[in-house]
Amino acid sequence: xxxxxxxxxxxxxxxxxxxxxxxxxxxxxxxxxxxxxxxxxxxxxxxxxxxxxxxxxxxxxxxxxxxxxxxxxxxxxxxxxxxxxxxxxxxxxxxxxxxxxxxxxxxxxxxxxxxxxxxxxxxxxxxxxxxxxxxxxxxxxxxxxxxxxxxxxxxxxxx
Amino acid sequence: xxxxxxxxxxxxxxxxxxxxxxxxxxxxxxxxxxxxxxxxxxxxxxxxxxxxxxxxxxxxxxxxxxxxxxxxxxxxxxxxxxxxxxxxxxxxxxxxxxxxxxxxxxxxxxxxxxxxxxxxxxxxxxxxxxxxxxxxxxxxx
Amino acid sequence: xxxxxxxxxxxxxxxxxxxxxxxxxxxxxxxxxxxxxxxxxxxxxxxxxxxxxxxxxxxxxxxxxxxxxxxxxxxxxxxxxxxxxxxxxxxxxxxxxxxxxxxxxxxxxxxxxxxxxxxxxxxxxxxxxxxxxxxxxxxxxxxxxxxxxxxxxxxxxxxxxxxxxxxxxxxxxxxxxxxxxxxxxxxxxxxxxxxxxxxxxxxxxxxxxxxxxxxxxxxxxxxxxxxxxxxxxxxxxxxxxxxxxxxxxxxxxxxxxxxxxxxxxxxxxxxxxxxxxxxxxxxxxxxxxxxxxxxxxxxxxxxxxxxxxxx
Numbered sequence: 001x002x003x004x005x006x007x008x009x010x011x012x013x014x015x016x017x018x019x020x021x022x023x024x025x026x027x028x029x030x031x032x033x034x035x036x037x038x039x040x041x042x043x044x045x046x047x048x049x050x051x052x053x054x055x056x057x058x059x060x061x062x063x064x065x066x067x068x069x070x071x072x073x074x075x076x077x078x079x080x081x082x083x084x085x086x087x088x089x090x091x092x093x094x095x096x097x098x099x100x101x102x103x104x105x106x107x108x109x110x111x112x113x114x115x116x117x118x119x120x121x122x123x124x125x126x127x128x129x130x131x132x133x134x135x136x137x138x139x140x141x142x143x144x145x146x147x148x149x150x151x152x153x154x155x156x157x158x159x
Numbered sequence: 160x161x162x163x164x165x166x167x168x169x170x171x172x173x174x175x176x177x178x179x180x181x182x183x184x185x186x187x188x189x190x191x192x193x194x195x196x197x198x199x200x201x202x203x204x205x206x207x208x209x210x211x212x213x214x215x216x217x218x219x220x221x222x223x224x225x226x227x228x229x230x231x232x233x234x235x236x237x238x239x240x241x242x243x244x245x246x247x248x249x250x251x252x253x254x255x256x257x258x259x260x261x262x263x264x265x266x267x268x269x270x271x272x273x274x275x276x277x278x279x280x281x282x283x284x285x286x287x288x289x290x291x292x293x294x295x296x297x298x299x300x
Numbered sequence: 301x302x303x304x305x306x307x308x309x310x311x312x313x314x315x316x317x318x319x320x321x322x323x324x325x326x327x328x329x330x331x332x333x334x335x336x337x338x339x340x341x342x343x344x345x346x347x348x349x350x351x352x353x354x355x356x357x358x359x360x361x362x363x364x365x366x367x368x369x370x371x372x373x374x375x376x377x378x379x380x381x382x383x384x385x386x387x388x389x390x391x392x393x394x395x396x397x398x399x400x401x402x403x404x405x406x407x408x409x410x411x412x413x414x415x416x417x418x419x420x421x422x423x424x425x426x427x428x429x430x431x432x433x434x435x436x437x438x439x440x441x442x443x444x445x446x447x448x449x450x451x452x453x454x455x456x457x458x459x460x461x462x463x464x465x466x467x468x469x470x471x472x473x474x475x476x477x478x479x480x481x482x483x484x485x486x487x488x489x490x491x492x493x494x495x496x497x498x499x500x501x502x503x504x505x506x507x508x509x510x511x512x513x514x515x516x517x518x519x520x521x522x523x524x525x526x527x528x529x530x531x532x533x534x535x536x537x538x539x540x541x542x543x544x545x546x547x548x549x550x551x552x553x554x555x556x557x558x559x560x561x562x563x564x565x566x567x568x569x570x571x572x573x574x575x576x577x578x579x580x581x582x583x584x585x586x587x588x589x590x591x592x593x594x595x596x597x598x599x600x601x602x603x604x605x606x607x608x609x610x611x
Contacts, residue, residue, distance in 0.1 A: 007360060010357070011356075011358075011359075011360035011361040012361050012364065014351075014357045015354070015357040015358045015360075039345055042342075042347040042348050044338075044350055045351070047357065047358070051512065052513070052516070053515070055516065056512055056519065082365050082368070146364070146365065
């Protein structure tokens with residue numbers, strides 16, 4: 001049994017599939033995330049694939065300070081990612097709202113809405129820093145159980 | 160045709176990728192972390208005034224002052240470095256690291272206030288003479 | 301006597317379905333082909349690309365997630381399509397005559413074509429049964445594309461079969477080469493990017509253009525089965541071309557090796573085309589295939605009449 005558990009842990013660590021969500025970002029961090037898939041930095045050497053649907057991904061990458069319109073969308077998309085999952089806050093905006101700190105259109109940093117596992121600071125962060133963050137999040141996902149308590153992990157599919 | 164030849168050439172040559180975990184070098188003085196030298200800081204608070212994102216927080220007390228910097232709040236615009244007259248702030252050639260807990264990167268320094276040391280007496284007067292006015296006292300004729 | 305013949309024929313068929321070239325051989329072969337395509341495209345783009353075990357790790361990771369619990373009937377229907385897709389793709393691989401004299405029956409070409417068609421039909425049905433707008437758009441695109449490339453595909457195969465007066469794949473594989481066969485093989489190669497969702501015909505699973513296309517609502521083990529069905533489709537489609545191209549000669553171990561080498565070369569060719577082109581829109585793809593179909597319809601008709609001696 002131990003062999004299968006270790007196999008599953010290795011597979012989860014070496015196959016991190018991402019879904020990227022922009023919660024009001026200036027797109028700088030989004031561009032650097034796409035740049036980390038470009039030939040110079042090549043996140044695919046770690047098995048990273050950018051997926052089109054949150055239901056296909058294990059890791060949710062969020063950029064942007066969470067605007068009031070995006071807050072509900074972030075929570076919905078987080079619930080659609082199947083367990084075990086991890087959340088990466090890309091850039092300084094989701095971690096601390098950066099320069100938008102007094103804006104009335106924001107709904108606070110990201111960890112007011114969903115639990116964040118890895119913070120990749122920078123404005124924008126370098127692509128190799130983003131890849132290091134993804135590798136760390138993949139290691140966290142590898143150690144997580146499928147039905148983790150308190151993270152909203154059920155197998156019921158919300159519409 | 161150009162594309163096809165390029166693809167064949169790429170297939171047989173070395174990839175340009177930087178293999179993980181190596182990273183390309185960071186250029187110095189360009190959007191890196193702000194470094195603080197407590198020995199040079201005069202406690203003017205100009206950096207906190209100029210900071211665009213309240214990453215630098217400056218609290219002044221009677222006997223000491225506290226300077227704190229949160230790289231996660233910083234936008235690396237270098238306004239603080241440009242505004243520092245004492246030269247206590249510089250831009251490092253490194254980027255902030257990935258961290259796991261909120262607020263883990265924040266740093267604070269408490270510097271006690273010191274009496275200013277009087278400047279040493281110069282051998283010759285330092286004030287330059289304006290043209291058309293009398294020369295400063297003490298200047299040898 | 302007939303009972304023993306029937307028994308040996310059915311165990312033979314079961315071996316072909318399950319062992320070689322069936323599931324036991326086809327599943328690692330599918331992972332190898334998927335890796336080869338991704339690595340070749342990456343190298344052509346000056347990147348490193350995924351490591352060798354990547355498709356296997358993807359499969360294990362997806363299977364380790366929980367099977368999603370949905371409402372009763374619609375959920376059951378949604379979960380049925382990936383199972384059907386894997387079963388039909390595995391059946392299509394099992395029908396390929398890799399080893400010489402491996403049996404088969406008259407008309408198994410028709411069965412092979414039907415089984416090769418099932419995975420894309422399942423994709424279309426899955427998109428419609430997902431009750432998601434994005435899945436519906438993906439399914440409509442896949443259906444339109446499937447109709448257009450299938451005309452060329454079927455015409456090419458029927459013209460090859462008509463020239464041999466036989467619908468047995470075995471007979472087609474073992475017959476001597478002729479210009480008509482090479483033309484048919486070229487036509488099938490033109491259809492393969494459409495069938496396997498590669499550039500320039502990767503419209504139905506347009507990455508992030510319509511979220512994830514027909515598979516938007518699938519997660520976990522269902523997605524693993526879809527990826528497996530896609531890989532088996534790779535093996536079946538390239539294997540069909542390989543059996544038409546590679547002659548059977550030499551000792552018993554040579555044809556399987558040549559088969560694997562042939563499908564690897566075809567995969568490299570497809571990866572080359574995929575890396576060199578961008579995605580075409582639906583009207584351009586349909587126009588391309590319908591022009592192809594006209595040419596091949598004419599050639600097929602001419603060949604059938606000529607070989608039939610009527611010309």
